[in-house]
Amino acid sequence: MQPIDTLLCARWIVPIEPRDTVLENHAVAIADGRIVALLPRAEAETRYQPHTTIDLGQHALLPGLVNAHTHAALTLLRGLADDLPLMRWLQEHIWPAEQRWVSEEFVRDGTRHAVAEMLRSGTTCFNDMYFFPDITARTASAAGIRSVVGLIAIDFPTVWAADADEYLDKGLAVHDEFRHDTLVRTAFAPHAPYTVSDGPLERIRVLADELDIPIHMHVHETAHEVAEAVEKHGERPLARLARLGLLSPSLLAVHMTQLDDDEIDQVADAGVRVVHCPESNLKLASGFCPVSRLQAAGVTVALGTDGAASNNDLDMFGELRSAALLAKAVSADASALPAVRALEMATLDGARALGWDDDIGSLRPGKAADLVAVRLDGIETEPLYHPLSQIVYALDRGRVSDVWVAGQHQLRDRRLTTLDEEEILASTRRWSERIGASDAAAGVE
């Protein structure tokens, strides 16, 4: 009998690899934070001597979800300004609030709240873009969630950095600081084509190659942004990125709602990875990402919630359901983006997009033990004919019962083990009183 740390038994296991597999009455053996084996429960009980055995009953176990695009700290601005046109939302509410309030404390407290929400809804890894990425990384790592923090760059000065050089220098220092933290990775995060000029983009391309890390960027989010670029520079943003040498498997292009056929081919040929944020795209009326066409062209498409200021949640189960529903309507085909693909986008494709699929995204021996357990018994999820599509089309995030990251039990029967919810809420309430008052005052002017 081989000693292991944990044996997780569940009625159903959805390992994501091989595709479209649902194992019944199997178990996951975990040691040193990694998956040792995935095997029938009866066999596991004769082969392993676990320190802890957890019998999950009528649950399904699947890989932890990967939120491939968010701005965690912005959770503090959730619902500050809804139902506004994009530019009024940004110029009259989000940007003034950020200018007034963003600080190390804002990022720490906002990220902590975001991590609590993500763990409670089954997300075990998030790809972030925000100021003070060192604070984001430290907060996430301490809470026990996996993160890729964006080494942000933008043409204008902020409280984080004064100019292009300082953004990149501070970014490199963050990369260096966390290079031995197994829960943290980094990516360059030039904000968007319309906010970052050629010089810093060229330097980022070189540095990303040297460090072998991704480049995380908003690209073609709105028709307005594309039209403006054509008018000002005679070039679509994607063409400019191609000219600068940025179209490569390193590029994580977020949103991509405006793509013609040639661009889809170009993106596919270059191996660019796309992150689809369906709910944010809907809420901000940004447009429809052609997910099925991108996938048909062979492009890896991951899923992200975007920030809570434009979603308004960090709920990847909701997001993958929205993605599956929306793709059918957009491609006028009810068989488009089936459940199995939607779950894959939220797990393995997310890991692939982040270049982390050697370690996460599916339940395979040798990979990290990042798992989520969901309850499939109950009024909302019965009758149960097909567990995999039930998870996509009928499950709420409230049915997430347990979460493990690198084998650590982060959510236990819906209670967080490393974060204090009451403390987080008390902190959030202090922030929201101040932020709400200043937003209301600005509105009166």
Next chain:
Amino acid sequence: MQPIDTLLCARWIVPIEPRDTVLENHAVAIADGRIVALLPRAEAETRYQPHTTIDLGQHALLPGLVNAHTHAALTLLRGLADDLPLMRWLQEHIWPAEQRWVSEEFVRDGTRHAVAEMLRSGTTCFNDMYFFPDITARTASAAGIRSVVGLIAIDFPTVWAADADEYLDKGLAVHDEFRHDTLVRTAFAPHAPYTVSDGPLERIRVLADELDIPIHMHVHETAHEVAEAVEKHGERPLARLARLGLLSPSLLAVHMTQLDDDEIDQVADAGVRVVHCPESNLKLASGFCPVSRLQAAGVTVALGTDGAASNNDLDMFGELRSAALLAKAVSADASALPAVRALEMATLDGARALGWDDDIGSLRPGKAADLVAVRLDGIETEPLYHPLSQIVYALDRGRVSDVWVAGQHQLRDRRLTTLDEEEILASTRRWSERIGASDAAAGVE
């Protein structure tokens, strides 16, 4: 001090009328199943002597949600066949399962499960279309939820009726049977233009006028259905309904994803009410209902989940959020269908569409005490800047804590008071074993 039955106190009350109102620290006084008053809590405590006082703390109280289109019994087929083109879904799975299994017991058990799910998610009234409407009505009424049951008519024989005359005769008998049940109303429910011929539609028009009840019908659900009608009869279905005199305030036209500008004007002029089912339309790739344009033309647009076989839930909070998000993208305007309107569609507009707004749909003295309480404290719903839009954009149905129908406490801190969840689940499992086996066997043929 006036004696009353119940005083409900909550941090926020969203009465829906007047529009865009959020009352803080108010109370709802209830007697004999009706709202007596809505007033500041302090004042309520000096004026009323309640038998029961319930202090809901950091909750918001709003009118119970009105699900304006569903097929409750089909909850037993939830998730039986996902990700299929519409005709394969119907012809290979749903219709064979219905033909094999639909009976009084199927309708009773499926409806009971659906009612449990609806009450647990804040729905207090549903508009149904299915066979055995007497069973639906009896089951719903016994469980204490309000229903409008459809007196179904369809050209082909079913286990419920053999021909047009029998459908209508049995429908009239159901209308008669429940005319003194305050929780039950009826509507004629000719299935769709492509399944009901002129004769029964003309008779329904006359009978609906005589009885003063609505006509509930799927109309222009898909482009295919419209094209087929034009090809076969040289006429769009809406034109045919107009010719038959059916376009009037009695008509509840469900789906309406295919409408040109003239049809929108025609529908508005005639006072037709529309029911929008965004998630079903997405999942079946039916198309996009032009909600904002209909509303701008003055049309009352209610919201429905459709059946759980094509959604796959009966979650009106999810549905109103989907409606609000989708309308923005469809009209390319982030200010389209704001939170206040989405909530109104799910409550007062639903009541208006059913012709029941004299009694339900808003919290006004004299109306029935149909209410839902939702928790706004917690990781998922804080920070809290604007309670009304938080309910629309950040709330899950799992945050529904309490529900009252006609003053009766139907859901108490997430426990149903009149239905036994375990008993329902045991019954559903017996059905799903048999239905799943026959569906799988049919698939092998």
